[in-house]
Amino acid sequence: MVISTVLVEDHLLFAEGISCLLNYESDLDISTIICPAGSDLVTILKRKRVDLVLLDLNLGKLNGLDLISTIKELAPDARIIILTSYKDSKVVKQAFLGGADGFILKSSRLEELEEAIQTVMENNTFMGTGVQVSANPRRGVARNGHYQDSFSVKYRLTKREQEILTLITQAFSNKEIAQQLFISDQTVSVHRKNIMRKLGVSNTVSLVKAAQGLSIS
Numbered sequence: 001m002v003i004s005t006v007l008v009e010d011h012l013l014f015a016e017g018i019s020c021l022l023n024y025e026s027d028l029d030i031s032t033i034i035c036p037a038g039s040d041l042v043t044i045l046k047r048k049r050v051d052l053v054l055l056d057l058n059l060g061k062l063n064g065l066d067l068i069s070t071i072k073e074l075a076p077d078a079r080i081i082i083l084t085s086y087k088d089s090k091v092v093k094q095a096f097l098g099g100a101d102g103f104i105l106k107s108s109r110l111e112e113l114e115e116a117i118q119t120v121m122e123n124n125t126f127m128g129t130g131v132q133v134s135a136n137p138r139r140g141v142a143r144n145g146h147y148q149d150s151f152s153v154k155y156r157l158t159k160r161e162q163e164i165l166t167l168i169t170q171a172f173s174n175k176e177i178a179q180q181l182f183i184s185d186q187t188v189s190v191h192r193k194n195i196m197r198k199l200g201v202s203n204t205v206s207l208v209k210a211a212q213g214l215s216i217s
Contacts, residue, residue, distance in 0.1 A: 001029070002029050002030065002031050003028060003029065003030040003031070003051045003052055003117065003121060004031055004048065004049055004050050004051045004052070005022065005030055005031065005032045005033070005050070005051065005052040005053070005054060005117075006032075006033055006034075006035050006041065006044055006045075006050050006052070006053050006054070007019055007032055007033070007034050007035065007054045007083075008035045008038055008041055008053060008054065008055045008056055008059065008064070008067070009034065009035075009036065009054070009056045009083070010036050010037065010038075010056065010059050010060055011056075012034070012036055014106070015034045015036065016034065018032070018054070018083075018113075019032045019033075019034055021110050022113075025110065026110065026114055027114065028114055028117060028118070030052075030117070032054075037059070037062075038059040038060075038062040038064065038067055039062065041053075041067060041070070041071070042070060042074065045070075045071065045074040045075050045078075046074060049075075050075050050078045051077075051078060051079065051121070052078060052079045052080075052081065052117065052120070052121065053071050053075075053078055053079070053080045053081070054081050054083045055067060055068070055071075055080055055081065055082055055083065055084075055100075056082075056083060056084055057082060057084045057086055057091065057095075058084070058086070064082070064084070065091070065094055065095060065098060068080060068095070068098040068099050068100055069098060069099065071099075072099045079101045079102070079120040079121055080099065080100045080101050080102070080120075081100070081101060081102035081103070081104060081116055081117065081120055081126070082095050082100050082102065082103045082104070083104055083106060083113075084103075084105065084106060085105060085106045085107070087105055087130055087131055087132070089132055090156075092127075092131055092132065096125070101120040101124075101125055101126070102116045102117075102119065102120045102125065102126035102127070102128070103126070103127055103128060103131050104116045104126070104128035104131070105128055105129070105130050105131060107130070108128050108129060112128055112129060116128060156198055157195065157198060160181075160191060161191055161194065161195050161198075163181065164177055164181070164188060164191045164192065164195065165195050165207075165211050166211075167180065167181075168192070168195075168204070168207060168208065168211070169208050169211045169212070174188040174189055174192065195207065199211075
């Protein structure tokens with residue numbers, strides 16, 4: 001049986017390369033279509049049978065981790081392999097907890113991707129070379145101490161920090177935020193400082209602009 005596969009990847013040159021390798025160079029009987037916009041995945045899943053989804057995580061304004069539940073809802077029998085350059089243990093852990101069946105890095109060889117596909121299609125879990133679930137807080141951090149891109153930054157904001165950042169972008173003061181979240185002004189101040197450190201900004205104007213860039217506001 002042909003493995004009907006959707007590759008969710010917004011870097012088209014990379015996506016076309018993977019698709020060609022899987023369709024024409026792989027020993028697997030596989031048919032791959034490219035979905036460059038995560039928002040189009042819902043349409044594809046509703047229109048055709050999908051056995052496997054190869055899912056990138058950084059999809060512009062979309063977070064690939066958030067798409068896992070959508071895939072599970074619309075195609076409960078489909079297997080999901082995360083294909084990404086991110087190997088942060090927190091990302092790996094959340095992907096598997098969310099329902100991913102495999103996790104492989106973009107630096108892997110075709111043979112390892114084939115092995116991953118075979119493994120998950122046999123209803124087993126696959127973790128690629130270099131992928132770990134052990135804690136390593138320095139992974140994904142640039143040399144200047146700031147996170148490398150919007151996906152990394154947004155992911156490392158805690159749920160509480162994202163709540164506070166949303167309220168900051170709505171021009172609420174620390175006191176007003178504290179009242180809404182039933183926490184102290186001092187706690188809000190600590191969170192604000194942590195958020196600014198993670199986003200690499202030094203004032204509220206820059207903070208709001210950074211939040212808009214992360215699609216948090």
